[in-house]
Amino acid sequence: DSLTGLYNRSKLDAILADQIARYKRNRRPFAVLLLDVDHFKTLNDSCGHIAGDELLAAVAKILAQSIRSVDFAARYGGDEFVIILIDTPTGAALETAERIRSQVENAQYSAGEESIVVTVSVGVAQWQADDLAPAAVFARADQALYEAKRAGRNRVFCAA
Numbered sequence: 001d002s003l004t005g006l007y008n009r010s011k012l013d014a015i016l017a018d019q020i021a022r023y024k025r026n027r028r029p030f031a032v033l034l035l036d037v038d039h040f041k042t043l044n045d046s047c048g049h050i051a052g053d054e055l056l057a058a059v060a061k062i063l064a065q066s067i068r069s070v071d072f073a074a075r076y077g078g079d080e081f082v083i084i085l086i087d088t089p090t091g092a093a094l095e096t097a098e099r100i101r102s103q104v105e106n107a108q109y110s111a112g113e114e115s116i117v118v119t120v121s122v123g124v125a126q127w128q129a130d131d132l133a134p135a136a137v138f139a140r141a142d143q144a145l146y147e148a149k150r151a152g153r154n155r156v157f158c159a160a
Contacts, residue, residue: 003053004060006081007074015072015084016134023127031093033083034123034141035063035100038153040079043118047111055111055118059104066100082141090126090158097122097156105154119154121145126159 001008007015019030037043037059044052056079063073063081072084083100085093104120123145125137140159148157 001060001075004057004075004081006060006064007072009074009076012072012074012076012082012084013134015074019084019086020127020131020134027129028087029089030127031085031088031090032125032127032137032141033085033093033097033100034076034125034138034145035081035083035120036122036145036149037079038119038121038149043111043116047114047116051111055109055116058107058109059118059120062103062107063100066103067096090124093124093126094156094158097124101154101156121148121153122156123148124156124158 022028023030037056040052043055060075060081063083067073067083067085070086074082076082085096101120101122104118107118109116109118123141123143125140125144127137131137144157144159148155151157
């Protein structure tokens, strides 16, 4: 992705195909984190698109620095990001998601001379043996993300 320096959606699709094949061969778990910048449209509208782009790049940098070298971070679209955690069971994925959520919240952001607070909501889902396509794990992560938003944002929720 040219704005964030993270992988783009096309590369994400290829990464998922590889991880699904690995799972089918040796049952190595992987988790999907779907993150959304809370109230991004409001921030973008009030601070301007340039500041919004800078904010997305800053969040992306935190994501890239918060994962292991074997994991993958991608911009999913707009203000949404996806992280693929390799060889990671649900508990460890939740810990990683919470650490990322906290790091984003505690980072310093500014728009011009104004300091702003940025938070993310995160949905976590584990690839399951009966998933037939990437859409299944994304649907669960998306549902968990929306549960986090409905619960007040700046939260991590895990798919059942």
